[in-house]
Amino acid sequence: MVLLILSAMFILSWQITIVALVLLPLFLVPARLVGRRLGGLFRRSMDLNAQMNNVMTERFNVAGAMIVKLFGSPAKEVTYFEQRAAQVRDIGVEQATYSRIFFVTLSLTASLATAFAYGFGGLAVTWGTISKGTIVALTLYLTRLYGPLTQLSSLHLDFMTALVTFERLFEVLDLEPTIKEAPDAVAMPEGPVAVVFDHVDFAYPAAAEVSLASLEAVAVLDDTPRTEVLYDVSFTVPAGTVTALVGPSGAGKTTMSMLVSRLYDVDRGSVTIGNVDVRQATQVSLSDTVGVVAQDPHLFHDTLRANLLYARPEATVADMEMALRSAQIYDMVSALPLGLDTVVGERGYRLSGGEKQRVALARLLLKSPRVVVLDEATAHLDAESEAAVQRALDETMARRTSIVIAHRLSTIRNAHQILVIDAGRIVQRGTHDELIAMGGLYNDLYQTQFAGQEGR
The missing domain is CATH 1.20.1560.10 (ABC transporter type 1, transmembrane domain)
Structure with missing residues (x-):
């Protein structure tokens, strides 16, 4: 033209x-x-x-x-x-x-x-x-x-x-995702499953591997080299048993729990659930199998009902009430003017620390996973609430494979197996009585918390 x-x-x-x-x-x-x-x-x-x-x-x-x-x-x-x-x-x-x-x-x-x-x-x-x-x-x-x-x-x-x-x-x-589903991924097997760590080494990825400077609002990403967090970690959590992870802060306990749910992949060795390497499992079946309550649980700025249904959208009101009762928070929720339709606020700030923790526990119970990971799940509870929730957790974990991270040793005395973690390594393992008799780090932690309060 x-x-x-x-x-x-x-x-x-x-x-x-x-x-x-x-x-x-x-x-x-x-x-x-x-x-x-x-x-x-x-x-x-x-x-x-x-x-x-x-x-x-x-x-x-x-x-x-x-x-x-x-x-x-x-x-x-x-x-x-x-x-x-x-x-x-x-x-x-x-x-x-x-x-x-x-x-x-x-x-x-x-x-x-x-x-x-x-x-x-x-x-x-x-x-x-x-x-x-x-x-x-x-x-x-x-x-x-x-x-x-x-x-x-x-x-x-x-x-x-x-x-x-x-x-x-x-x-x-x-930007390549760090966690990818394998082309030949398989679904997790049905029924009770065991969790096995086999000679696991792990270091958190460098900033350049997981993010971009433009996303972090910085000119250059942190170039700190990767440092090992876990060294040659091996243990088995038999199906239907409770294994507790204890140790000083920064020892690597939470990192181990993240590997179970495959938030990260191991550098060497393997993590298997039900004889299936988590890297070879489908993401959907893995998330259905593993349930986690973090140390600082996140609640969405929505109603209690919506936060609970996030775990199982098809759950009925009766299912939610049962989960709330098991988490020892039903009475508090039923006393609210709006009940399940109460908005919890950003990150659940309208609830106390203990109430937020118990809502997160109810959400986990509603999901009903076969593997339970509790990262200081009773950390924000008072003595009375802790005892009530502990009874609910004992009942729940009796039918599931459970990994419990705890600093308060009173919550894990009845665990089938206690692993003592220090500087990324398992330094002791056994039952509570065996570890007390053995001495070492576990006994030191126990004496620090309970010396003069109760007998062994």
Whole structure:
């Protein structure tokens, strides 16, 4: 179409046509220069927005706001946020300014060409070398010529800014997931299952393996080298038995629980459940088999009902009430004005620590997994609640393969097997009485907690 318009214009007036062609680079050059500049500004804008959102998410949520108030830093945080917001505002104004200048330049170029056509054409009419109708036709052709060129230049501008978005998007899409389901994955076997750690070594992946600098709102990811967390760990949890993991903080107990649910893969050795390596199991069957209550359980900003149904969407009200009774929290829930329709707040902040822990236990009981992992599941309970929940857990774990992480040794005295973890290694194993008689780290921990309170 552009060639047809130029041909018609050349027939009508080759002089005006040549001037129109001379002005064409004025459409292309600004598009390249401004497009490149806007692309850089857009990339910087996304980084600044990510930093501002990170501040809002981290420091202005319930837990973050509480820390800010407790340390008396609201004014400092407000100032910091205002600085971030001002940077976002300024770069937004700069982007808008460049865009407006670009479009004004294109409009001015088209107007200059039209003005030249009328000026030169007017002189030509007075000289008698061209008619008035030809001038009108040429100006209309110029409008038809520069209209598509303006649109193409704008499209180039949009493409340059969109390219920045696609770059970040493809960065995320190209990031290889650390946990993949094997092509020949099999479902977990039915019935009771045993958990076996066989010569397991593990180190947490480096930051570059699991994230991107653009996602972390930093210029460069942490390059701390990987360090081993577990060394040659081997043990078996027979089906239907309870194995407790004890030891000082940072020994690797929670890490071992994460390997059972395959939040991470081992570096060497294997973790098997029911004689199936977790790396060869389907993700759905593995999540159905293993249930976890973390040390700090997460509740969604939704109703109690929705949080419970997250474990088993098809559960009935009777099922939920049974789970709540087993978790020793039914009386508290039934006393609430809205009952199961009570909203728990962000991360469950409207509940006490013990109540939140027991809701998480009820969610686990509703899921009814065959392997139970409890990471300090009674850590936030008072003595009375702990005793009640412990009875419910004993009843629940009696029919399931259970791994219990505990610092309070009173909760695991009846475990079939106790593993003492220190610096990523199993340093002792046995029952409570055997470990007390053996001496060593377990006996030291026990004496520290109970010396002078109760006999052995």
